[in-house]
Amino acid sequence: MSVKLFRVLAASAVIALASCSQMQKEHKANIQQQTGTAYFDWFKYQGHDDVFNHTLADDEFQNPVISGFYPDPSITRKGKDYYIATSSFAYNNGLPIFHSRDLVNWALIGHGLTRDEQIELSGIDISSGIYAPTIRYHDGLFYIITTAVYSGGNFIITAEDPAGPWSQPILLPEVGGIDPDIFFDDDGRIYIAHNDAPPGKPLYDGHRAIWLWEYDPIAQQVKPESRKLLVDGGTDISKKPIWIEAPHIYKVNGWYYLVCAEGGTGYNHSAVVFRTRDLSEPFIPYHANPILTQRDLDIERVNPITTAGHADLIKTPQGEWWAVFLATRSYNKTLYNTGRETFLLPVDWTNEGWPEILPPGETIPYRLKKPAGGEKIANTEQTTGNFSWLDEFESEQLDLHWSWLGRHNNTNWLTLNNGFAQLKAAKRQLSSLEQPVYLARRVQHQTYQASTQVLLPQYSGLQLGITAYQNEKFHYFFALEKTDTAYRLFVESVVKGQRRMLASVDLDSGGDAIELIVSADKDKISFSYRQSEAIKPVLTNADATILSTAKAGGFVGSMLGLHARKF
Structure with a gap:
């Protein structure tokens, strides 16, 4: 066992003792268990990343600003308030939305997709569903435009309050591909840009294009005759650039700027920029592209931030420009279990009016100076650094940080009652595309400890944990x-x-409850339990690399979930 894992397990003993008091509550001690139902008393999560063990100066902030599986960030501003929306793929509720007033302290305030009648996400694999959104505020209304892969294509939703509720989708059947952007020009016209197939036959694998439509807000559809090619292939098609996507259009000082992702969302990811004086004229690529990447750095560097790209820009009331973008914190060169996270960097416009996020060869800093102005909102959460998170299930409303798969409506298998999350088990495996009984929270650290206390079931035929x-x-x-x-x-x-039994331990029937503990340190993961004060191992130093995106494939990060099934 590594020294770090030992410290994590020891820390869990202290956490467990503090949590023991929960079982003393009379309404929990006297709970009448229902057949086939799992009872979870509480869930605790604690991050232990070494890279976060530094004291920030008063004028510094910590990258990533939103850690864990919150990819493809898009940002907008209404007055002093900033809002970020991120991808959610097959997870419900969909389209997490965060609020801030200083760009560095954020709070999850809601989701754009909370109802089955909006978008149905049942029966799809976990990396399908909701891809990269664009969020914008315009003329008293918030807009999100995004893609539901295998679930309806591109669509727009709107809301007066970004916390929701959000409208029914406006479907855009003519707009193919992914990663749509909505741009409100200062002459009142509205445009939609997006990734799609190139004109004619693709010249190579990964050959894509960026297209533009004018949008009619009265008819709520694009104008069929308005389709226009903006970028074919990428910054230089002679070099066969791949996966040009994630377009965002801005108008600054009389120029239209188009910021896109290029290179794929893996190690060669980047952000590139083009500009034109008129949307009827060609977009010209910046001669010093990319304006953000980490692919040119030493792959052996310590605590690497990799796969940086997919940027969206915002101007503050103080006149500064900043970019939010996705990147990953990797171990063993290119492995990451935490998914693609949301980072923040300033934007420099001094090079002949072109925006630059990070000069070539520079590493993304973990800590840097805060944006000027702004204030910390009252309900701010800790979304970065080493923090702890506890849910004792005392509320009748599920905490916004919980996610699940399948249908938005989970009331047929989840009940919050008597201080327990009560999960009604079903004969559905976690490996099934049918909705499993699975309540999940994002992993936000490379090294962490998570635990949950469950009641010992009074009936057989139930597996819970x-x-x-x-x-x-x-x-x-x-x-x-x-x-x-x-x-x-x-x-x-x-x-x-392929399912495999790795370890098992027989227990006596003493007590009413047991604590289950998961501890991870990058490429290792361990499982232990506590019935009294002592923590006992079940499996130590198992392979955590199977939870990395590089090995598992797809676009999501790993989660920690409560699960119950019948057998």
């Missing part, structure tokens, strides 16, 4: 079940869709 989950084909399940004589704990893995 905590899952470390990347996707349907790559995950762990640390579970408790009632046997003929007492109880059993086990750890199973699913790798490339």
